């Protein structure tokens with residue numbers, strides 16, 4: 001099987017770094033020339049998107065996409081979200097208000113997914129830079145504000161995106177959820 005995975009989150013959360021750590025191919029850093037109202041008058045704005053591949057063995061692989069961080073590139077977000085089978089929400093623990101970040105992405109994703117559900121994992125980076133702040137922040141937030149587009153429980157991982165081991169743990173969790181989603185309907189169907 002092959003699944004497309006989308007990494008979303010604020011600039012600096014480690015999306016590019018995680019995809020670089022994971023990818024078995026050299027990461028393609030696509031510079032997409034995008035025009036908006038101002039750009040029509042002035043120069044082109046360049047937005048960077050990452051593309052990588054992670055081989056899981058047995059012919060299974062994940063295609064990894066890092067979404068551009070800027071909210072105004074909505075058209076790209078919509079295309080990426082439409083085609084993705086799983087989501088990684090990356091958060092920077094050292095940002096001023098990471099809960100505001102998760103709320104922002106949750107809101108946008110809810111709108112774009114329009115009732116669809118899919119496996120979601122949360123990766124929290126830069127925990128080495130904010131040791132005074134607890135990880136339970138995220139678990140409590142998710143308990144109080146469950147993600148309506150998540151097909152199951154949303155695991156929260158402490159991730160240093162520079163470490164392949166950390167990023168892999170995130171991917172293994174997501175791959176297991178994807179595989180369950182593929183096989184469970186068949187099993188249920190078979191039993192019924």
Ligand SMILES: Nc1nc2c(ncn2[C@@H]2O[C@H](COP(=O)(O)OP(=O)(O)O)[C@@H](O)[C@H]2O)c(=O)[nH]1
Nearest residue numbers: 011012013014015016017125126159160161162
């Ligand atoms: N100290 C620290 N730096 C990290 C961690 N994770 C990622 N980084 C660094 O944070 C910076 C921003 O990461 P990047 O992948 O460019 O973020 P993006 O904007 O989401 O693509 C890079 O220099 C990463 O190496 C972490 O857990 N701790």
Ligand SMILES: [Mg+2]
Nearest residue numbers: 015016017066
């Ligand atoms: Mg990036």
